[in-house]
Amino acid sequence: MAIEQGVVEQVSDAQAHIRMQRSPACASCGSRHMCYSDSNEDLLVEIDNTLKAKVGDRVEVSMPTGSLLRLSVLVYCGPILAMIAGAYVGQTWAEALGAEPTPASILGGIIALTAAFIGLKRYDRAAKAKGRFLPKMTRILPGQPAIDCPVTPPADNR
Template identity: 40%
Template sequence: MAIEEGVVFKMGTAGKAWVRTTRSSACESCSSRDTCQGEGAGQEMEVEAINTAQARVGDRIVLNIKTASLLKATFLLYVFPILAMLAGAIIGQRIAEGRGSDPSAMAALFAFGFFGLAFVVIRITGRRLAKDNSYRPEIIKVRNHPPQPSEDLMAHQAEP
C-alpha cells in the first residue's frame, strides 16, 4: 500500500475528488515518473480519487494507492507487450522452418504483429480496469477541514 498526502482542489462526479499531490521520494525510483500528469516543474501531480472520507475542496488528505493493483497495471503496460513480442518471434520462426521460409523475416513479422496485438489487448483491458475502483487511489483520511463560510458565520454569531 502506497500512502501519499495531498489537497483536494476539485470535486468530481459520483463520490470522487481531484487531488493535487507533491511527488514524494518514492516517485524518483518509479519507472513511470515521467508519464504522471504533472504541472509546472513536475513537482505536483493531479489524480482523481475515490472520496470515501467525505473530503471537501481545500482539505488536506491522505491518499491510499493499492500496490497490488499498481503492480498488475505495470505488468500489463510494460511486461505483457515484450512477452507477446517474444512469443510472436518464436512462433514466426517455427512456422518459417516448417514452410522453408526465411526464419528471421518471419520471426520479425510475427513479433511485430503480436506486439501490435498486445496493444489492442491493453486498450480493451485498460477500459475495463478504468471502471474497477480497486485500480483507483482512495482518500482514506482527512487531515483538516477548512472552515466553510456558514461555519464561520455560526462561530461569529455564537460569540458574545
C-alpha cells in the same frame, strides 16, 4: 500500500481534485495517467470523493502496492514476451513450410507485439471501468493543509 497526503482543491459531482507534492514513487506509479501535473513538484489528482471531503480538507490517498507491482510487470514484460513468442512462432511456422525464417519471425513478432498492445488497451479500459488500480481517498486528516498550495474557493454565485 503507497500512501500520500494532499489538499482538496476542487469538488465536482462525486470527484475530488487533490493537490499533492510529487514524490519519487510517482515515476513508477501504474496510475500516473490519472494525475495532472502543472509544475515540477505538485500533482493534481482526480479521484472518487468517497469520504465527502470539502475544499481545503487535508486527505490521505492510498494505492495497494501489490496492484502497482502487478500492473508494472504486465505493462513492461507482457509486450516483450509476446514479441519473443511471436518471433519464435513465426520462425517455426516458416521452417515447417520451407520458407525463409527471418522475415516470418519479424512478422510474427510484430503481429504479437501489436496484439499485446491492443490487449493491454482493452485491459486498461476494463480496469478503469471497475476502478481497479486507481488511488482511493482513505481518510480526512485533521489540522492544516500538509502542503502549501493555493486552494481555490468555490465561485460565489450571487
